[in-house]
Amino acid sequence: MMKKTAHIISHSHWDREWYMPFECHRYYLIQLMDDLLELFATDPNFRSFHMDGQTIMLEDYLNIRPEKEAEVRKYIQDGRLVIGPWYILQDAFLTSAEANVRNLLYGIKDTETFGQKREQIGYFPDTFGIYGQAPQLLAQAGIRAAVFGRGVTPTGFNNQVQHDDYSSPFSELIWEAPDGSQVIGVLLANWYSNGNEIPTDEDEAQTFWVKKLRDAERFASTSQLLFMNGCDHQPVQKDVTQAIKVAETLFPDVAFKHSNFHDYLTQIKEELPKELQKITGELRNQKTDGWSTLVNTASARIYLKQANDRCQTLLTNVLEPMGLLVENKSLHRDFSEYYWKLLMENHPHDSICGCSIDAVHREMKTRFEKVEAGATTFIAEQGKEIATQINTLHDSEEAIPLVVLKTNGTSGKRVVRHKVAMKKIYFDEMDFRHIPDRLKEIVMPTYRLEFPNKGSVPIEVQDAGVRFGYDLPRDGFRRPYYARELEVTFSYDSDLYLGYECGFLVPVEEKQTEARKELIGDPSMNTLENEAMKVMIHRNGSYSILDKTTGFEYRHLGIYEDVGDIGNEYMFKASSDGVRYTTEACEASIRIIENNSLCATVEICQTLSVPAAADERLKEEQERLVWHPDRKAGRSKERTDITLRTELTLEQGAKGLKVNVNIDNTAKDHRMRALFPVERARGNHYADSIYEIVERPNTPDPKWQNPAFDHHMQRLVSLDNGEYGLTIATKGLHEYEIVSDSIAVTLLRSVGELGDWGLFETPEAQCFGQNEAQFVLLPHKGDVLSANVYVAAYDDPVEPTVIQTEQSMGPLPHATNLFQWSGEGLVLTACKPTMDGRGMILRWFNPKREGEALIVQSTHFLQIYRCTILEEQIEKLGTGNVQIEVRPQEIVTLRFE
Numbered sequence: 001m002m003k004k005t006a007h008i009i010s011h012s013h014w015d016r017e018w019y020m021p022f023e024c025h026r027y028y029l030i031q032l033m034d035d036l037l038e039l040f041a042t043d044p045n046f047r048s049f050h051m052d053g054q055t056i057m058l059e060d061y062l063n064i065r066p067e068k069e070a071e072v073r074k075y076i077q078d079g080r081l082v083i084g085p086w087y088i089l090q091d092a093f094l095t096s097a098e099a100n101v102r103n104l105l106y107g108i109k110d111t112e113t114f115g116q117k118r119e120q121i122g123y124f125p126d127t128f129g130i131y132g133q134a135p136q137l138l139a140q141a142g143i144r145a146a147v148f149g150r151g152v153t154p155t156g157f158n159n160q161v162q163h164d165d166y167s168s169p170f171s172e173l174i175w176e177a178p179d180g181s182q183v184i185g186v187l188l189a190n191w192y193s194n195g196n197e198i199p200t201d202e203d204e205a206q207t208f209w210v211k212k213l214r215d216a217e218r219f220a221s222t223s224q225l226l227f228m229n230g231c232d233h234q235p236v237q238k239d240v241t242q243a244i245k246v247a248e249t250l251f252p253d254v255a256f257k258h259s260n261f262h263d264y265l266t267q268i269k270e271e272l273p274k275e276l277q278k279i280t281g282e283l284r285n286q287k288t289d290g291w292s293t294l295v296n297t298a299s300a301r302i303y304l305k306q307a308n309d310r311c312q313t314l315l316t317n318v319l320e321p322m323g324l325l326v327e328n329k330s331l332h333r334d335f336s337e338y339y340w341k342l343l344m345e346n347h348p349h350d351s352i353c354g355c356s357i358d359a360v361h362r363e364m365k366t367r368f369e370k371v372e373a374g375a376t377t378f379i380a381e382q383g384k385e386i387a388t389q390i391n392t393l394h395d396s397e398e399a400i401p402l403v404v405l406k407t408n409g410t411s412g413k414r415v416v417r418h419k420v421a422m423k424k425i426y427f428d429e430m431d432f433r434h435i436p437d438r439l440k441e442i443v444m445p446t447y448r449l450e451f452p453n454k455g456s457v458p459i460e461v462q463d464a465g466v467r468f469g470y471d472l473p474r475d476g477f478r479r480p481y482y483a484r485e486l487e488v489t490f491s492y493d494s495d496l497y498l499g500y501e502c503g504f505l506v507p508v509e510e511k512q513t514e515a516r517k518e519l520i521g522d523p524s525m526n527t528l529e530n531e532a533m534k535v536m537i538h539r540n541g542s543y544s545i546l547d548k549t550t551g552f553e554y555r556h557l558g559i560y561e562d563v564g565d566i567g568n569e570y571m572f573k574a575s576s577d578g579v580r581y582t583t584e585a586c587e588a589s590i591r592i593i594e595n596n597s598l599c600a601t602v603e604i605c606q607t608l609s610v611p612a613a614a615d616e617r618l619k620e621e622q623e624r625l626v627w628h629p630d631r632k633a634g635r636s637k638e639r640t641d642i643t644l645r646t647e648l649t650l651e652q653g654a655k656g657l658k659v660n661v662n663i664d665n666t667a668k669d670h671r672m673r674a675l676f677p678v679e680r681a682r683g684n685h686y687a688d689s690i691y692e693i694v695e696r697p698n699t700p701d702p703k704w705q706n707p708a709f710d711h712h713m714q715r716l717v718s719l720d721n722g723e724y725g726l727t728i729a730t731k732g733l734h735e736y737e738i739v740s741d742s743i744a745v746t747l748l749r750s751v752g753e754l755g756d757w758g759l760f761e762t763p764e765a766q767c768f769g770q771n772e773a774q775f776v777l778l779p780h781k782g783d784v785l786s787a788n789v790y791v792a793a794y795d796d797p798v799e800p801t802v803i804q805t806e807q808s809m810g811p812l813p814h815a816t817n818l819f820q821w822s823g824e825g826l827v828l829t830a831c832k833p834t835m836d837g838r839g840m841i842l843r844w845f846n847p848k849r850e851g852e853a854l855i856v857q858s859t860h861f862l863q864i865y866r867c868t869i870l871e872e873q874i875e876k877l878g879t880g881n882v883q884i885e886v887r888p889q890e891i892v893t894l895r896f897e
Contacts, residue, residue, distance in 0.1 A: 604646040
C-alpha cells in the first residue's frame with residue numbers, strides 16, 4: 001500500500017477589506033508579513049508561504065515597509081514566498097471579462113517583476129462561484145490547474161465517477177470550458193482551513209490528525225492529501241514545523257510535508273486515476289440547497305455595481321483604444337495601468353459584492369470617483385491633443401469643428417448628444433460680471449452638421465444656456481470664461497471601427513425645418529414609434545412593445561414588484577408575510593420630456609405604498625445570529641410611499657427601447673424588481689457571463705430548497721418562446737430571476753446587516769434616497785444567439801467621444817480608421833495597445849455553438865499574430881489582411897505590430 005503524503009500549505013486568505021476598513025486590515029497584514037519574514041530567516045524547515053494568489057498584498061506591505069523590498073524579493077525568488085497569478089482575488093461574475101484578463105495581466109507582470117517563475121495556479125479559494133470560461137483563460141495563460149472552494153458539491157460516494165455535471169466524488173477533477181479547454185481542478189472539499197492551527201501537544205495532535213486525515217482521505221483520488229494551514233486573515237502559525245514533527249512521530253505511516261502547490265500538483269499528476277469526474281462550464285453551486293450560494297451579492301448595494309460598470313466601460317472601450325491614437329504612448333501606458341489597478345482595488349469578492357461594512361463601501365465610492373474623474377480627464381485632454389493634429393479647416397470661418405473619436409471597435413449607427421460652446425468670452429477680454437448678459441443677447445443661428453465623407457446628417461439643436469468654464473493651457477496660467485452652449489443631437493452612422501473623423505457645425509442662413517413633422521410616434525397619445533417598434537404606454541405605467549419586424553407584441557412590461565427582505569448583504573430571504581406589492585393597480589401620470597425627429601422621451605410617475613421596514617422580530621433574529629433561512633420576521637404595519645419615475649426613450653433607427661428608472665427609496669428591508677413577461681416562454685433562458693452567453697434552466701435542481709432561484713448576468717438576460725424573444729441589456733444590474741414566464745430584474749435591494757460570523761450592522765446598505773437603474777429592451781425573432789441581438793446589447797453603453805476644437809491646418813487627414821473586421825456574431829471585447837507598447841491587441845469571443853470566420857484588415861500595422869491572453873505570440877498569421885476560423889465559444893486574441 002502506497003504511503004500517504006500530507007501536504008501542509010501555510011497561507012492566509014487575505015480579504016483586503018471586509019468586516020473592517022482596508023487600513024485596519026492592513027495593520028494586521030503588516031504584522032503577518034513581519035512575522036513571516038522573521039520565520040523565513042530563523043526556521044529553514046518553514047519551506048514556503050502561499051500569498052493567497054494575489055500580488056496586491058505586496059504593494060500594501062511595501063507601502064508601509066519599503067526597506068523590506070529586497071528581503072521580500074529574495075524569498076520570492078527562492079520560491080518560499082509564492083505570489084500571484086492575480087493582482088487581486090476578484091469576484092468572478094461581477095467584474096467584466098476584460099477586467100478578469102487585466103487582473104491576470106497585471107498580476108503576472110508583478111510576479112515577473114519580483115522574479116517569480118511563471119508556473120502558477122488559478123487560485124479561487126473563496127470566489128462566490130466561477131465563470132465557465134475560466135479553464136480557457138487559464139489554459140491560454142499557460143496555467144494548467146485551478147484550485148477553488150465553491151461551485152462543485154463534494155460527494156465522496158464510494159470513490160466512483162458519476163454522471164453528474166456539478167458534483168464530484170474526488171477533490172481532484174477535470175474542469176472543462178465551453179470551448180473544450182481543460183485544466184485539472186482541485187476542489188477544497190474540506191475548505192481552505194482544513195489544516196489550520198495544527199496542535200503541537202501530542203494528545204491534541206492525535207485527535208486533530210485522526211479526524212483531518214479521515215476527512216481528506218474521503219475525497220482524495222491519490223495518496224497525496226492537501227491541508228491548508230490558514231484561514232481568513234490568519235496569522236502565520238510560527239510553530240507549524242514543530243507541529244509537523246509531532247505528527248510524524250504519531251503517524252509514521254504518513255509522510256508529513258511542509259509543502260506548496262507546485263509540489264502537491266506535481267505529485268497528484270503522477271497518480272491521478274485514468275477516469276476523473278469532468279465538470280463543464282460555470283460553477284455556481286447548482287447541486288446544493290440554494291441557501292449558501294451567495295448569489296444575492298449581485299444586488300447588494302447596486303450603486304457600486306453601476307459605478308464599476310461605468311469605469312470598466314470607460315477604461316476598456318475609450319481610454320485603452322485611445323492609446324492607439326495618442327502620440328505619448330508611455331503616458332497612456334502608465335495612466336492605463338494606474339487606473340486599472342485602482343479600479344481593481346474595488347474588485348475583491350467582499351468589495352464589489354457589497355457585502356462589507358459601510359466604511360469599506362464609502363471608500364470604494366471614492367476609488368470609483370477617482371478612476372472616473374481621472375480617466376475622463378485623460379480622455380478629454382488626449383482627445384484635444386489628437387484633435388489639434390487634424391486638418392480642421394472649413395470654408396466657413398464660423399464653422400465649429402467637432403472631432404468624433406470612435407473607440408468601440410465596431411461600426412454602426414446611433415444617436416449622439418454633445419454640448420458645444422457656440423461662443424466663449426474669457427475673463428481677460430471684459431469684466432466677467434457682464435459676460436453672461438452679453439452671451440445671452442446672442443441670437444442662436446440655425447445649424448447643420450456636415451462630415452466631409454457623408455455630407456449633412458440629421459441634427460437637432462437646443463439652447464443650453466450660459467456655463468462657466470476654464471482652459472488649462474500647457475504653457476500658461478488657467479483661463480476662465482463663460483460660454484453660450486448648445487446641446488447638439490445628431491444621427492451618427494459610421495463605418496469607422498477605431499479612429500476619428502471631423503465634422504463641422506455650420507451656421508446656415510435658411511430657417512430650420514419644422515422637426516415636429518417627423519416626430520417619433522405621438523407621446524401625447526402615450527405612444528412612441530420608430531422604424532423597428534411601437535411602444536404603447538398604459539394607465540398603470542406599464543407598457544407594451546410591438547415589434548414591427550415580426551408583428552409580435554410584448555404586453556404589460558415594466559410592472560414593479562416589492563417584497564420584504566429579511567436576509568443580508570449575501571442572500572435574499574423573503575419576509576414571512578409573503579405579500580407582493582406591485583404597480584399593476586397604480587394610476588400613473590405621464591409627461592413628455594423630449595419630442596423631436598431624432599428622439600422622444602416620456603416620463604412615467606408612480607407611487608407605491610409599502611411597509612416602512614421589517615417588523616421588530618428581524619432585529620431580534622439578527623442579534624441572536626439566526627441564519628437567514630430560519631428567520632420568520634414579517635413587515636411592519638407602518639407604511640411609506642416610494643416614488644418611481646420611469647423614462648422611456650426611443651431614438652431614430654434604434655432597435656431597443658431605453659429605460660431609466662429613478663426610485664426614491666424611503667423603505668428598509670425590501671427588494672424591488674421590474675417584471676418583463678414573455679408569453680409561452682420555454683424552459684431555458686440565456687444570460688451572459690465572462691466571454692460566454694450561457695443557457696440556464698428556468699427552474700432549479702430538485703436538491704434546491706431556496707424558494708428564490710436568482711442568477712448573475714454580466715450585461716444581458718434573454719427569454720424566448722422559440723419564435724420570439726426579449727433581451728434586456730443592463731448597466732450595472734447583475735441579478736435576475738425567471739418567474740412565471742417573466743424576467744424579473746432586481747433594481748434595488750435594501751438590507752441592514754453584513755450577515756457573516758457575527759452581527760455587523762450596515763444601515764447604508766438600505767440604500768435610502770435616490771437610486772437609478774438603466775437598461776434597454778430589445779425584442780427579436782428567435783433566441784438571443786440566432787438573432788445576434790447580443791451585439792446591440794454590448795454596443796449600447798459605449799458612446800463616441802466628441803471633441804470640440806478650433807480650425808487649424810493639422811498634418812492628419814479629416815478621418816482615419818486603424819482597422820476593420822467582419823465575423824457574423826463575433827463579439828469584440830478588447831482593442832488596446834500591447835503591454836510592451838509595440839503594437840495593438842484585438843480580442844473576440846464567439847458566443848455561438850458553431851464556428852465563424854473572422855476577417856481582419858489593417859493598413860497601419862505590418863504583421864498580424866495569433867497570441868495568448870497574455871499577449872504572447874503563438875503563430876504568425878500574415879500581413880494586412882487575415883482570415884481565421886473561430887471555434888464555437890472560443891476566445892481569440894490577435895496581436896498587430
